[in-house]
Amino acid sequence: MQSPDQLLSLKNVRKTFPGVKALNGVSLDLKRGEVHALVGENGAGKSTLMKILVGVHTMDEGEIFINGQPVQIRSVHHARQLGISIIYQELSLIPQLTVAQNIFLNEEPQRIAGVLDERQTIRRTLSLLDEYQIGLNPNTPVSQLRIAERQLTEIIKAVSLGTNILVMDEPTSSLTFDEAENLFRIVNVLRDRGVGIIYISHRMDEIERLANRISILRDGQLVGTFQAGEISQQRVVSLMVGRELELADSKHRASSVKRDTTPALEVRGLSRKGILHDIALSIYPGEILGMAGLMGSGRSEIARALIGIDSIDKGEIRIYGEPAHIHNPAEALKMGIAMVPEDRHRFGLVMSHSVEDNLVLPLLPYKTRMGVLSRLRLREVANTSIKQMNIVPPNPAQLVKLLSGGNQQKVVLGKWLAGSPRILILDEPTMGVDVGAKAQIHDLIRSLANDGLAVLMISSDMPELIAMSHRIIVLCNGTICGEFLQNDVTQEKIMAQIMQYSRSAGIN
């Protein structure tokens, strides 16, 4: 049953990270001269699968065959030797070296052992660039290249290594229309030469143009592999997000919101050059406003601008009708806005400090007399938060780095709730959190909203967003491109809105 043009086959790949089943028995194959599109939502397992293929992660279970031979991919270097290369979203060239030096990094032509042959390096680079009709100067340092040009350099580098399995991860995400066209041309040339390409993208029109087959991943499982001509875009999107939406717990949704009063937060014309364009939104007391969008669409950037971490070029912010000028998070908290940032390791917690030290940090200015700390009052604040958030174990002296992910996230939440904010911004509040803690966090947010807190919730977890929000706005490339009410929203509608926007943006 092994067809001769079968290049690669992954069978039953399983991978578990602490607390998360990332891949649950995924099988995928790739033929010579094929573009195989791999689609799925953020967190569906695409990246994990590709990282296993290129030797960054090792799988827990499963088999990999290359040209019918079973292989154990031990490292990135080993994957390269097997002819597998990946073009990353964030590129992996050395900026100080030239195009030619990067292409032949670690494979430098040498005159005698150890002595570099610069002329040969440049000659061979030129012939590769000519072959693919790429107009680049081999002597230009990579730091002076645009993103698209760096990407082409990476592709040429992969080709020069004899790659026949090429993984492209969101290759057009930062390209202009013309640059993307050029990339498609090169993808087609590579395909004609028999290279197999795994192409990851959110953009349906690209996939329709390029792909021979489409595989859809959801929640770490393969939903199916389809011939490109046999499936509609609409169907791909609904398979990506899953048909049965888990709205079971939406009946516990916070009670309805009165929108005839002054909004708790009103934003008009918020702009930050190149990132946010003319954002307008309002949140009413007791309302949970969800914010959907792809990574990099500007969701976190709105949150950061609201609490003054990033400066804004233009825009007006009103809090309960009062104009607010916020320059830093301390001022935001004073005005009653608290933000639970994404990625607790980077932005949320001081991992080497205790639960108490983390919990009380934003509150210190309010819990001191002339700057002198009162241990007793701080301990009291910490114990109250630990009880409210149900942090396990309930020990304020515990170092946060030793807590489970869910409990760490409760510390991050507790740290901001202890200041009794009027407006709460949540950026990915349940990412990497186990089911139990997730439910507790959801209950807490709902009960706070019932008590009148206005909540802005950013999440890539769409069932969560739909179950929690009274209203959802959709962000595309730094602008609001859609808005849905709770009784009128589905994952398909949100995804379709995003796809439609990126399609029209691509053509313009």
Added chain:
Amino acid sequence: MNPEPKIQTSTHKTASGGTAVRLVLVQTRMRQWIIYLALIALMIGFAFASPQFLTLSNLLNIARQTAVVCIVGFAMTFVLTAGEIDLSIGAVTALSSVAASYILRDGGNWVVASLAGLGAGLAFGLFNGLLTTKARIPSFLVTLGTMGIARGIALTVTGTLTIVFINDSFTEFWGAGDIGPIPVLVIWMVFVFAITYFIFKHTIIGRYVAATGGNLMAARFSGVNTDLIKLLALAMSGLASGLAGLLITARLYSGRPYVGEGLELDVIAAVILGGTSLFGGRGTIVGTLVGAFIIGVLNNGLILIGIGTNVQMIIKGVIIIAAVLFAEKMT
């Protein structure tokens, strides 16, 4: 095709997490205990090796010699805990010494002279802080540069010569003499210890310093003005270096452009030895005191048992590396 539950529950993890916590808490405390024990062990060892070691006059001598490292070390504890470093302290000490001595030699008021020394220190500290926070140059490079600048100014204006002066008020106030049996230098050390210990442990500044060094972005998101905290820490070490310059000047009855050479290394060694993290986020003033005394006792004891300064350098180097290696194992 029901999606599998994405995430497993983690109840069993918290249980084993609990024991790990206790272990780490014990370990951090043990680390602190071990440096106390190391100091005591060293003292017992030297007491057996040399009959002079445990005499009151020798112990006070050690305290006097260690005072300067302690005082600058207390300030350096803030700097390192905030995730920065100050290499200019030795050179700034010399500049302070030279500035104060010039005014005293020319018959100036001793209070003015003292303020000049402290002011020179504070000015350099603020300069270091502003370049680090506003120009975003790493403090390692900023203070490497100001180390050269301060030392260069001190050497140039003095023409490398010693400035001699006579001013009893100055020398008595800043630590030449004794009050009863206690050297004034030691009183200064205790005074600075009390202030810095209080600020570090019991005020908002200490907490903010640790948060800034522990996770800069998390501190900023929590409303901490991290630039101000770094500026404050570097200003403190500048001011402490200015003070150290006055103390040394008083003790030598003269200003010398060469004083404080290599002081930065002794100070950083003492602070790290005491248990403060070189990478920020964790610090201890008491630890710095003990770390400085370990180095002080070593210096003194090795001389008493007849080991020359050349070999002393080797032994000190080995001990510092061993201590840091040990600290990495423990935390």
